[in-house]
Amino acid sequence: MADTLAHGASDDAEPEHPFAPFVRTLGRGPGRSRSLTREEGRQALSMVLAGEAEPVQIGAFLMLLRYRGEDIEEVTGLVEAARDAVGAAPAPVDLDWPSYGAGRTRGAPWFLLSALALAKSGHRVLMHGSNTFTTGMAVKDALPLLGLAAARNRAEALEQVAATGFGYLPLSVMSPRLNEILHLRAMLGLRSPINTVARLLNPADAPAGVDGVFHPPYIAVHMGVAAQFARPRFLVVKGGGGEAERAPGKPMQAHLQTAAGTEVLDLPALTATRATEADFAGIWNGTDSCPHAEGTVIGTIELALLAMGVPDAAARAPAIWAARR
Template sequence: MSTRSIGTTKATEGGVSTGSSPLSGLKLLIALDVLLVEGSIGRAAERLGMSAPAMSRLLAQIREQFGDPIFIRTGRGMVPTPFAESLRARLRALAGEAEAILNLKPSANHVDSAGFSPPALVSPPQPAAAATQPLATRSHVLPEGMPSPEAISRRLDEMARSNNPSKRLAKHIVTTGAGAGRTRPLTMAEADDAMSIILQGEADPIQIGALLVALQYRGVTSAELAGFARALRRECGCYRIASGKVDLDWPAYISPRRGSPPWFLLSARLLARAGHRILLHGLGSNPQIDGAMRILGIRTAGAMTDAIHVLQNEGIAYLPLPGISQQLQALLGLYHFFQMRSPLNAVVHLLNPLGATASFLSAPGTAPAEILREAAKMAGFRNLTVLTTCRDVAQATPYRAMPLMRLENGELQEFIIPSLKKTPATRATGLTTLEYLEAVWRGTERDETVTTTIQSSTALALYTMGRYPNWVESYNAAEFLWKGRQKF
């Protein structure tokens, strides 16, 4: 993205000219400060007394100036990028200095020859104050009894320095869940600290629920996911990324209510037969998954060390979450109390327990996929594909366009695989789901729709591992593997 200097802008946005004066650039900083506080273009526009389209144009200028998206749109609104978060404290300091200047009064003791008295010099804000929680722009009149942003900042700063884990976690909860204008996302370090407290058994159950619900309601950020993932990988004893233990990490956290067959397991088995080491990991017992793995001869490992042994002998293993972390399994079990997902349902896709060189992930849409990819990069991943057309597991949807969010050697890439024209399904009557899956694998039943799904998933996995330079060659290789599967 190109960068444009504020000083050369001649347009008028929101009724304020952005001419050549360096001070004109302050308009963009003011707009960014309000956007960070409000988290909404409409509310920010109302705060500044301008129209929403004018605020949108200001946001476009801000993005171009910094070469950063600044905000990522989620189903629950906009969340700041890590770069935008890094500007928050500096913008608060700038706002504080501006307010101090506006509150200056002439001094009666210093009058120049023209009759004007110079204002007293104002000391810049102390770094320590700017480093505390930058919660909100200052209201001209605070409601009676409402603490000022500075008072809240001092209180949270005291909590942050406490050695009491419960108080530290309370600080993280109020930071992200205190309400509009008085909240901000957690930094990666704060999210790491919060999850470490939970995993070490030092959190009250009410605190755990409060944090997870607050984050889910607001929309989790990439920095928060990355911090959670870093803490989980450390506390669970996961192997470093690209440790050489496995080629591809393939999370499969499938809902018990999922009705479609797990065709991705056939792709995983196909890759293992071709010599690639594949680790699958997911929730505990699932009748459909367990039955399909019995048919395909995929063994379940009880722990990470057991999974390494199975991989060495068979090239593929399934590791249930309890074998990675009983605590994380219990935390995901809170779904039954909330009746909604939490950020942990996304974090488990970043576990990569054996430190695979590449990861094949899934996300329910483009915005969640962008957040997941950014979190993975922050957590140290360098090669991955996030498939945006499914939620629980990366399984190809060849009859829908497949947008891919990728990391290749740490570089961001994305493109769309066009959809194919769907042919009528030919599923045989009288067979159960698992019986039909076995019949397709053994070749006694032919279904072009299913075959294309399996080959596409195989091709995506090959492409993710970097075995082939493009999608066409990856798909041709996958088709060759499928046709020759009985020869292994």
């Protein structure tokens, strides 16, 4: 009888799902679990993006990644898989600008005006993102107020950059599947490392990037992953709502990584103003004025210039803003 039961149990055993080892590696007990290697991270997210993992596995995978904390090698592998999925490749772009902020206190995306002013001055900027979880105005919704529109595909985004110096590529266009996974936050109740992955995509292999995080501990991860990809210039700040944006009323530290190494730039407060209501399009068009909003825009232009290695960034930023019209 015992032999029969044992034999029956063996015959009825369900084979392990190919994705299960990744969940097991992350979720074993204390002293046994570990982060994924770079190659494991790439394989795991590639399977997720290809539809080769079950929904319950994806949820467990994302939350275990979050619970363990973001590991540089692991995230590098995840980013590699995501770059494969979005078709990342070199293109004529000077500055990569991710926008995935989800702050509860955000208002208008003043950093968008900074990017547009830079484009007017001859710098080619590709912004990409998803602002679904922000309480403020999303970039995609702000563009029509300025007579602009988000790109419908990668080719159109690059055409926009070629024609005007600026293009906006929504994550939902770059990779609908990656966008769906990012949006699992609504079901899981927590941000997952996919937010970090999306910020680090650099889909056009721009030589410079400006990046914002919400929590300071993520700065080291973002810079570490950028180093793994040997990105020439990469600047990270703790910005409002996780965006690459400078609050002009207080000092800020900017973390800059170049081929020569890393350094922390201490940037002073620019104004003594406080945030007030201002008309977004009016600030761009010059029909409205707000020292705090304009200080935010000018200070953020400086961040982008520092990221690109433009000399005298602090002096050039106000001139670039003034020359937008």
